[in-house]
Amino acid sequence: MAQPSYSRDELVSELTSYYEFLTQIYLPPEVIQHPPEGGWEHITPDFVKSFCLGKNDTVADLMKHIPYIRRTKEDDWDPWQIYGNATPVDFTSEIVLDLPSKYANESLFEPYEGSISDIPPHVFVYATIPSGYNGRYIFIDTERGTIVVADPQTGPKPTRLSDPEAADEEAWRRFQTYTFREFFSMAKEMFRKFEMIAVDRKHVHCTSPDVPEAQIYREEGVFTERYDRERCMDRLDEYQEQENRADREAQGHE
Structure with missing residues (x-):
């Protein structure tokens, strides 16, 4: 089995491929915001710091180069989902850029307080629960080169890369953990097997075939x-x- 290692370019490639795959099912291509050459100009370490995200320069660099799924004011209360009850954060949208800092709407960027644990500076919160408490957070760990899928309601279901003995302050590490390739391959296969379904234009559920x-x-x-x-x-x-x-x-x- 492949051991994880962090590569920004690999993550960007896998994520781009995944979004293109979703357009074959339900996602309109026009909602995918691809970065310009050189990355998103406004996303810099200074932006990340001023927005109080508490993330390191590696995460800032990742944020600068990934594609985003559009989240406008019109669909703010009904955002696009890309995994079972998981909505990706959009750092190119007016929803985010009009805020003074993350503290104006923390649920867009971080797990609800007390739901998992604090997320450290080297981990990018890629996707959050769109509303309420039922859904999944998806984290990208830039130190280990892994993706973590965390459902606070069902609790951890450890995989080979999880750390079920992680201390409470690192409880996020107990959840399902994959290499980049493993995660996106698994997600695509779940769609192909109808174990994960876009039940309408925006909402994705993990369900029965x-x-x-x-x-x-x-x-x-x-x-x-x-x-x-x-x-x-x-x-x-x-x-x-x-x-x-x-x-x-x-x-x-x-």
Whole structure:
């Protein structure tokens, strides 16, 4: 098995490939914000420091060079998800850049206080729970070259690179831990097996291959040349509306 080591370029390549993969399923290509040559000009160690992120220069360099998923004011309360109930932070958006520091809206950048543990300066909080407490945080550890997936509700499910004996102040290390390649390969395979599904245009759930949404994808030929993303999304919208209507009728609201 491959042992982890940190490479910014490898992470950027794997993340870019993953986003391109998601466009084959549900993600509109136009929401992917690719960095210009040389990286995002405004993301510097001084920006990271002034924003009170508490991250080191290696994390600042990573932030400067990765692609981001657009998060505008219009979709702030319903952001795009890229893994089961996980929304990537967008350091190019007005949502972030209009804030004086992370303390104006900490839940965009860090786990809720007391939910896991403090995240150290060498770890980038790549994705957060979009709302509430049900979901996953995704961390990029630039010292070890690993990705950590943390679900505070279900607790740690250690993998070979986890540290189940980590001290409480490093509790984040107890969760599922992967090399960059392992994580993105696993995530793609979960989508292919319908163990993880975009249940509509924005929301991704870890679920069963037998759910009705998975059948819609199969009927539409996802991962084949005949697949039409927009047509499939329209069918998912229609299915969700039918489910909502049935729920309202069952509750006597219609």
